[in-house]
Amino acid sequence: MQQPGSILCVTLGGHSMRVAEQLLGRGWDLAQANDLAAAGRLQAHRSFMLGLLVVGAESTVPETAVEACIGASGGSEWVAVCEPQALESPAFRDLVLGSFFDHLLMPFHLNELELVLGHATQRAILRQRHDAARRHAVDALGMVGQGPAITRLREQIRKVAATEAPVLIGGESGSGKELAARAIHQCSHRSAGSFVAVNCGAISPSLIQSELFGHERGAFTGASSERRGLIEAASGGTIFLDEIGDLPIELQTNLLRFLQEKTISRVGGVRNIHVDVRVVAASHVDLAEAVAVGQFREDLFYRLNVLSIDVAPLRRRMEDVPILAEYFFQRCVAKSRTRVRGFSRQALAAMLAHAWPGNVRELFNRVQRAVVMTDRRLIGPADLGLQAVENVAGMGLDVARTAAERDVICLTLTRVGRNITHAARELGVSRMTLYRLMEKHGIALESESRLHVAPVWPEPAPVIRPTPSPRVGDPLEAMMNAPSAGFHADWAGAGKPAGRA
Numbered sequence: 001m002q003q004p005g006s007i008l009c010v011t012l013g014g015h016s017m018r019v020a021e022q023l024l025g026r027g028w029d030l031a032q033a034n035d036l037a038a039a040g041r042l043q044a045h046r047s048f049m050l051g052l053l054v055v056g057a058e059s060t061v062p063e064t065a066v067e068a069c070i071g072a073s074g075g076s077e078w079v080a081v082c083e084p085q086a087l088e089s090p091a092f093r094d095l096v097l098g099s100f101f102d103h104l105l106m107p108f109h110l111n112e113l114e115l116v117l118g119h120a121t122q123r124a125i126l127r128q129r130h131d132a133a134r135r136h137a138v139d140a141l142g143m144v145g146q147g148p149a150i151t152r153l154r155e156q157i158r159k160v161a162a163t164e165a166p167v168l169i170g171g172e173s174g175s176g177k178e179l180a181a182r183a184i185h186q187c188s189h190r191s192a193g194s195f196v197a198v199n200c201g202a203i204s205p206s207l208i209q210s211e212l213f214g215h216e217r218g219a220f221t222g223a224s225s226e227r228r229g230l231i232e233a234a235s236g237g238t239i240f241l242d243e244i245g246d247l248p249i250e251l252q253t254n255l256l257r258f259l260q261e262k263t264i265s266r267v268g269g270v271r272n273i274h275v276d277v278r279v280v281a282a283s284h285v286d287l288a289e290a291v292a293v294g295q296f297r298e299d300l301f302y303r304l305n306v307l308s309i310d311v312a313p314l315r316r317r318m319e320d321v322p323i324l325a326e327y328f329f330q331r332c333v334a335k336s337r338t339r340v341r342g343f344s345r346q347a348l349a350a351m352l353a354h355a356w357p358g359n360v361r362e363l364f365n366r367v368q369r370a371v372v373m374t375d376r377r378l379i380g381p382a383d384l385g386l387q388a389v390e391n392v393a394g395m396g397l398d399v400a401r402t403a404a405e406r407d408v409i410c411l412t413l414t415r416v417g418r419n420i421t422h423a424a425r426e427l428g429v430s431r432m433t434l435y436r437l438m439e440k441h442g443i444a445l446e447s448e449s450r451l452h453v454a455p456v457w458p459e460p461a462p463v464i465r466p467t468p469s470p471r472v473g474d475p476l477e478a479m480m481n482a483p484s485a486g487f488h489a490d491w492a493g494a495g496k497p498a499g500r501a
C-alpha cells in the first residue's frame with residue numbers, strides 16, 4: 001500500500017542530493033536513492049505514492065533505465081527536476097512528456113516544488129481510488145460491470161448454477177453469452193470438470209454428428225480408429241452449445257435423446273454410453289420463432305429452455321461502457337509498451353453516444369485498435385473509430401458552457417444508471433433542479449435504453465447520434481481489414497474463434 005505523501009527521490013549527480021535534504025527538512029516522507037539500482041532495491045520493499053527524479057548539472061539521463069524504474073513503480077506519479085539543457089535530449093523530452101506528471105527547471109524555489117508535489121499527491125490518491133473501484137468492478141468470474149442488468153445477470157447465474165437443468169442463454173452476438181455460460185460452469189459443483197464450448201454454426205453439417213457424439217472405428221471412410229466426441233469429452237463438466245439454432249434438424253433428435261436419457265451412441269456404434277454432462281446452450285436468434293417456422297424441434301426447445309437467461313445488449317446497459325472500456329484498456333496496455341494513459345473526455349462521450357451493434361466484443365476490438373493506433377497520451381474518438389460527439393471548434397463561450405453542462409449531466413445520469421436521486425446528489429443539485437436542467441437541455445430518460453439528448457447546436461449541426469456500424473467500403477473497415485493490423489471489420493465477429501470444436 002502506498003503511504004500518502006511518500007516519495008522515492010532518485011538523485012543523479014551534481015548537487016541533486018540537496019533537493020532531497022531540503023524536502024526532508026520540510027517534513028516529507030522521503031527515501032533517497034543515489035542511482036537507479038538503489039531505487040530498484042527500495043521499490044522492491046516499499047511502494048511510493050510519488051517519484052521524484054532530480055538530474056544534477058552535467059549528468060546524463062539513462063532514459064531506458066529511468067523508464068524501467070517508472071514502470072516498476074506501479075501507480076506512482078513522477079515529477080522531474082532538471083537543468084534546462086537536459087531537455088535538449090529528444091529522448092529525455094519524450095520521457096518527460098510521456099511518463100511524468102510534471103517537471104521543474106533549475107533553479108527553482110522549494111515552494112514551487114512542494115506545490116507540484118502536492119498536486120501529484122492528489123492525482124496519485126485519485127488514481128488509487130479509481131484503481132480500487134475498477135478492481136471492484138471485475139468479479140471472480142471475469143465479468144465486468146456494476147449496472148442493474150449485469151447485477152441481475154450475476155444473480156441469475158448463481159441461481160441456475162446451483163441446479164443441474166439445461167440452461168438456454170439468449171442475447172445478441174458479442175453480448176457475453178459464452179462468458180455467462182463459463183460463469184455458470186465455474187459457479188456449479190462441476191467446476192473441477194471440463195468446460196467444452198462448441199460453435200454449432202461453425203462445424204460443417206457432414207462432420208458435426210461425429211464431432212459431438214464421436215465415432216467407432218470404420219464408421220465411415222477415414223475413421224481408422226474410434227474417437228470420443230465432444231459430449232463425452234465434457235464428461236463430469238459442462239458442454240456449451242453455442243448457436244444451437246444452427247444444429248441440423250436430424251441432430252436435434254439425437255441431442256434430445258441425450259438430454260432425456262443421458263446416453264449417447266457414437267456414429268457407427270450400437271452401444272449406449274452413459275455420459276454425465278450438463279448442457280448450456282445459446283442462440284442469438286429467437287428459438288421460439290425458429291420453432292414456429294419449423295426450423296427447430298419444439299420438444300428440444302422445451303427441454304433446453306427449462307431455465308433461461310438473457311444477456312442484455314450493451315446499448316441497454318450503457319452505464320457499464322466506461323468501466324468495460326477501462327478494463328479492456330488495462331488488459332491491452334498490460335501487454336504492450338505504450339505511453340497511452342487512458343481515454344479523453346471526448347472519447348468517453350463518443351462511446352456513450354455509440355449504439356454498439358457488436359456489443360461488448362465491438363467495444364473490446366475498438367479499444368484494442370485504439371491502444372495500437374493512437375499517437376497521443378489520451379485516446380480520442382477517432383482512435384476508437386467513433387465520431388466525435390460534437391465539434392467544439394468555433395463554438396462560442398455560451399454554447400460551450402451549455403454543452404459542458406449538458407455533457408456532465410448526461411455522463412452522470414449514464415454512470416448512475418439513470419437514477420435521478422443519485423445523479424442529483426453527485427451533481428450537487430436538488431432533484432427539482434436536475435429535472436429543470438434536463439428539460440432545459442432536452443435530456444429525456446427513455447424507458448428502457450439510453451438517454452435521448454436534444455442538440456445544443458442550432459439545426460442542422462450534429463450533436464449526439466449513434467455512429468453507423470462500419471460498412472463495406474468504409475475507410476475504417478478497410479483499415480481494420482488490413483492484414484498488418486490483424487483486426488477484422490466485422491465488429492460483431494471480430495476476435496471470435498470460428499469454431500472452437
Ligand SMILES: Nc1ncnc2c1ncn2[C@@H]1O[C@H](COP(=O)(O)OP(=O)(O)OP(=O)(O)O)[C@@H](O)[C@H]1O
Nearest residue numbers: 142143144172173174175176177178179284360361
Ligand atoms: N461483462 C463482461 N466483462 C468482461 N468481458 C466481457 C463481458 N461480456 C463480454 N465480454 C467479452 O466480450 C467478448 C464477447 O463475449 P462472448 O464471446 O461471451 O459473446 P457471445 O454473446 O457468446 O458472442 P457470440 O454470440 O458471437 O458467440 C469476449 O471477449 C468476452 O470475454
